[in-house]
Every structure is written in structure tokens, then in C-alpha cells.
Amino acid sequence: MRAALAGLSRFxxxxxxxxxxxxxxxxxxxxxxxxxxxxxVLLEVHRDTGSFxxxxxxxxxxxxxxxxxxxxxxxxVDRFGASPVLLVLGVLQPxxxxxxxxxxxxxxxxxxxxxxxxxxxxxxxxxxxVVRVLWQRLPASELQEAAFSLDAVLLQVIYYAAGPAIVxxxxxxxxxxxxxxxxxxxTLAGTVAVALAPxxxxxxVDRRRPPLLGALGVPGIPGVLVVALAGAASTGALEVAVTGxxxxxxxxxxxxxxxxxxxxxxxxxxxxxxxxxxxxxLSGQYRAWLVAMTIGLMPIPLAPGLILLAIFLIIGGxxxxxxxxxxxxxxxxxxxxxxxTESFTWLLSASLAGTALGNAVAGSxxxxxxxxxxxLVPVALAALAFGCSSLGIRHARDLDGTVSNRSSIxxxxxxxxxxxxxx
Numbered sequence: 001m002r003a004a005l006a007g008l009s010r011f012x013x014x015x016x017x018x019x020x021x022x023x024x025x026x027x028x029x030x031x032x033x034x035x036x037x038x039x040x041v042l043l044e045v046h047r048d049t050g051s052f053x054x055x056x057x058x059x060x061x062x063x064x065x066x067x068x069x070x071x072x073x074x075x076x077v078d079r080f081g082a083s084p085v086l087l088v089l090g091v092l093q094p095x096x097x098x099x100x101x102x103x104x105x106x107x108x109x110x111x112x113x114x115x116x117x118x119x120x121x122x123x124x125x126x127x128x129x130v131v132r133v134l135w136q137r138l139p140a141s142e143l144q145e146a147a148f149s150l151d152a153v154l155l156q157v158i159y160y161a162a163g164p165a166i167v168x169x170x171x172x173x174x175x176x177x178x179x180x181x182x183x184x185x186x187t188l189a190g191t192v193a194v195a196l197a198p199x200x201x202x203x204x205v206d207r208r209r210p211p212l213l214g215a216l217g218v219p220g221i222p223g224v225l226v227v228a229l230a231g232a233a234s235t236g237a238l239e240v241a242v243t244g245x246x247x248x249x250x251x252x253x254x255x256x257x258x259x260x261x262x263x264x265x266x267x268x269x270x271x272x273x274x275x276x277x278x279x280x281x282l283s284g285q286y287r288a289w290l291v292a293m294t295i296g297l298m299p300i301p302l303a304p305g306l307i308l309l310a311i312f313l314i315i316g317g318x319x320x321x322x323x324x325x326x327x328x329x330x331x332x333x334x335x336x337x338x339x340x341t342e343s344f345t346w347l348l349s350a351s352l353a354g355t356a357l358g359n360a361v362a363g364s365x366x367x368x369x370x371x372x373x374x375x376l377v378p379v380a381l382a383a384l385a386f387g388c389s390s391l392g393i394r395h396a397r398d399l400d401g402t403v404s405n406r407s408s409i410x411x412x413x414x415x416x417x418x419x420x421x422x423x
Contacts, residue, residue, distance in 0.1 A: 008275055010146035017143065019199050023134060026197070028154055030090075030127040030190025033183040035163020037062065037120075040183060041100060043167070043176035045113060048101075054110050058100070058117045065121030067352035073126045074345030075214060078338055082130045082200040089125040090191030094184035096120035101177045125191040128155075129344035134199055136332035136340065142277075148328050149274025152321040153267050160263030164256060204337070215343040220334045223391070228327055228347055229354035230385035231290065235320060236358025237365075238262070238297070238378035242313070244362075244371035251306055261310040265317025273322040282333060283389075286326035290386040293319035297382055301375035 015021055038059050045055040077085045096119040103112035128151075135147035170179040194200060215221050239259060246255045278285055296316040303309035327347065335343035358381060365374035 010142050011150065011274065014138075014143050014146045014150070017138065019197060020138075020147070023131060023194060023197050023199060024150065024154075026190050026193035027127050027131045028158070028190070029186055030125065030194055031155070032158055032163060032166075032190070033187050034128075034155075035158040035160075036167045036179060036183050037097070039164055039167045040171075040176050040179040041117065043171055044101060044180055047176055049110075049113075054113065057110070058113055061114050062117040062121040063352060063356065065118040066124045067121075067349045069122040070124075070126070070345040070349045070352075071214065071342050073124070074129055074342035075339070077126060077130060077203075077341040079205060081203040081205045082133075082341075083195045083203065086125050086127065086130065086191050086195035086200065089123050090188055090195060093120055093123040093125060093191075094188045096123055097180050097184045097187070101180050125187065126341065126345055127191055127194055129341050129348065130194065130200065132328055132332065132344050133341050136329075144329065144332075145325070146274050148325045149270050149321075151328075152324045153270040153274075155324075156263045156266045156270065156321060160260050160266075215335060215339050215346050218334055218336065218339070218343070221331065221343060221346070223388070224327065224330055224334070225346055225350040227286075227290070227385050227389045228350040229357070230381055230388055231293070231323060231327075232351040232354025233358035233361070234293070234297070234354075234378040234381035234385060236355035237362035237374070237381055238300075238316075238358075240359050240362035241366065241371055241374035241377060242309070244366035244374055245303075245309060246306065248371045249306055254306065258306070258310055258313060261313040262317040262320075265314035266320040268314075269318040270321030270325065272318075273325055282326055282330050286323065286330060287386065287389045289319050289323035289326055290382065290389055293323055294379065294382040294386055297379045301372055301379065303375075 041062060042055045042059050045051075045058045049055070073085065073089065096116055099116040100113060100120065103116045132148070132151065135144055135151065138144050138147055166182070167176070167179045170176075170182060216225075242258050242262075243252070243255045246252050246258055280288070293316075296319050300309065300312045300316055303312050328344070331343050331347055332340065358378070361381075362374045362377045365377050
């Protein structure tokens with residue numbers, strides 16, 4: 001009980017840090033569209049054109065453009081600062097989102113819709129990576145742990161609960177176009193508010209030309225990215241396999257509730273990780289959570305029906321957010337100051353690629369061997385992620401002893417961008 005109360009005090013201390021509550025709140029507003037855009041675009045393009053093929057291609061174009069351009073957006077933040085990049089992209093992306101509505105309504109061809117979706121994806125404001133850099137610069141490792149835990153929990157809420165529910169409600173009340181209007185407004189308001197925060201306006205910049213390979217040239221980071229790709233492939237495959245399982249049981253409309261069960265488990269794990277104290281090295285924590293994730297997913301293919309599947313999804317989801325937290329902290333510890341934002345955006349790209357890979361593999365598995373067989377795919381991919389971690393993050397072991405030092409350096413730096421109560 002005493003340990004739990006001490007853990008909860010971390011969140012209270014985090015909320016007391018000047019600037020943190022405002023950044024956290026507005027970053028949620030700016031990132032809420034992450035859980036809304038794909039579904040809204042899918043519904044809107046299908047409504048305008050009557051083609052699920054074009055709708056699917058449009059969402060794929062959005063995701064592909066976002067993933068490919070993500071490291072470039074991170075590099076721009078590192079070189080020119082967070083505020084100018086966020087302000088520009090915070091205006092451009094809402095315009096591109098509105099262009100998707102106009103292109104579908106005013107043009108007969110598919111090219112205009114696909115181009116608008118590609119521009120919208122390429123202009124996605126890097127609010128998440130920017131916020132994680134700020135969390136990495138907090139003045140104590142306990143505050144960093146609490147901040148990354150809260151961030152992971154909020155993402156689960158955005159992706160599995162709030163985002164899809166809001167789009168569905170707006171589409172039922174009015175139309176998918178209204179959902180895209182709301183997404184554009186949220187992106188504009190949230191991104192501009194984060195960009196104007198003092199921590200972003202005083203962002204330390206490095207005008208030197210970055211290394212050719214950027215974050216990919218930093219020892220240890222490529223290994224973590226490979227593990228992140230495999231882990232994201234596992235969760236991506238699970239989403240498709242669960243959808244297939246629900247459909248086979250004539251309950252396709254309950255897919256959202258089943259995925260919400262996965263999110264509930266992940267939220268619980270993220271909160272638990274935030275209040276506990278671990279003295280294990282970050283790399284050891286990461287591998288331990290990957291093992292727990294693999295074991296936690298194993299009962300899912302054995303579920304005889306939807307109720308037990310939901311229970312198993314809660315159990316299996318418990319390790320997802322804690323693994324993500326350790327992953328974010330490892331990247332933050334490894335990345336040199338001049339390319340730290342780019343490093344976090346590479347993590348986003350790896351996650352997007354892994355999700356797409358998992359979707360494709362599980363989709364094929366559903367066709368070949370049914371949903372129950374497809375539920376084995378996420379287990380295998382989680383085991384692959386752990387196997388890759390044993391080989392790919394060996395360099396992280398050398399960094400585990402320097403994480404606290406990196407934090408103190410950031411704390412002592414005169415241009416540190418997260419203010420605290422002594423500044």
C-alpha cells in the first residue's frame with residue numbers, strides 16, 4: 001500500500017511541474033485525431049465514391065506518406081526548433097484533410113483524393129515525438145517514468161476508445177465529413193497550443209548538418225527499431241485476427257468492444273508501470289515486458305467464444321503499454337541531443353510499418369486457416385520481437401548506467417526546454 005501511494009505521488013509531482021499540465025492537455029487534443037482519421041477518411045471516401053477499394057487505398061496512402069516522411073519532420077524539429085515546424089504543419093494538415101472532403105465531392109477521378117491524403121499524411125504534425133522529447137528532459141527519472149506511462153495510457157485511450165467512438169457518433173449524427181471537420185479543428189487548435197508553449201518556444205536547436213544516416217547511425221537504435229517493428233506487427237496482427245474471429249462468430253459489430261478490452265488491459269499495465277519502482281536496467285525491463293507480452297497472448301487462440309476472448313485480450317494487453325514505455329525511454333537514452341526528435345519519429349515509422357505488416361500477415365492467415373489460426377500470428381510475432389531484443393539491443397546495456405546522467409545533463413543545460421520549479 002505504501003509503495004502504491006509513493007508511486008501515485010509521482011503523478012502528483014509530474015502535475016506540479018510548471019508547463020507540464022498544459023502541454024499534456026493540448027497534446028491530447030492534437031493527437032486525438034490519430035485515433036479518428038483513418039476511420040473518418042475511410043467512411044467519407046466510400047460515401048463520396050461508393051468504392052471501398054478507393055477508400056482503402058486512400059487510407060493506405062495517408063499512412064504510407066506519414067510513415068515515410070516522419071523522420072524528416074523529426075529532423076526539421078531538431079534543426080529549426082519545435083515551434084516553427086509545429087505551426088506550419090498544424091496549419092497545412094487541416095487544409096489537406098479538408099481537401100480530401102472537397103476532392104471526393106468535386107472531382108470524379110481518384111487522383112485528387114489520393115494526392116490530398118498523401119499531403120495530409122506527409123504534413124502530420126510531430127506532436128507525439130516533440131512531447132516525448134520534453135518528457136525525456138524532465139529533471140528526474142521518476143518524473144520521466146510517470147510522464148511516459150501517462151503518455152502510453154493516453155494513446156491507448158485515443159486509439160481504442162475515444163477516437164473511433166467520436167467518429168462513429170459524428171458519422172451517425174451528421175456525416176463522415178463532419179468528423180473530418182472536427183479532426184481538422186482539433187489538429188489546428190492542439191498543435192498550435194503545443195507550439196506556443198514556453199517549452200517549445202525555447203527549444204534548443206542544432207544548426208549543424210546531421211549525420212547522413214541520422215538516428216539510424218546511432219549504435220543501438222536500429223536494433224530497438226527492429227524490435228519495435230516486430231512488436232507493432234504483433235498488435236497489428238491481433239487487431240485483424242480479432243476482427244476475423246468476431247466475424248466468424250457473427251458478431252462483427254462487436255469488434256470495437258473486443259479491441260477496447262485489449263486497450264483496457266494495456267491502460268491498466270501502463271498505470272501500474274507508472275506507479276511502481278524498478279531498479280532493473282531499461283534494456284532488462286524491455287525484454288521482460290516482451291516475454292510477458294508473448295506469454296500473455298498465448299491463451300488468446302484457445303478462446304472458445306467472445307466472452308473468454310475479451311478476458312484473454314485484457315490479460316494479453318497488460319504488457320503492451322509497459323513495453324512501449326521502456327521502448328520510448330531506451331530511444332531517449334540512446335539518442336544524442338541533436339537528433340533526439342528524429343529518433344522518436346523513426347520509432348513511429350517502425351511502428352506504422354510493423355502494424356501494416358501485421359495487418360497483411362494476419363489477413364492472409366484468416367483467409368488460409370481461419371481466424372483461430374490467425375490468432376497464433378500475434379503470439380509468434382511477439383516471440384520474434386523478444387528474440388530480436390536479445391540480439392538487437394545489446395548496446396543498450398552499456399547505456400543503462402548513463403540514463404540518469406543524461407537526465408542530469410539535460411537538467412543542468414542552460415537551454416533545457418522543460419521548465420521546472422527552480423527555473
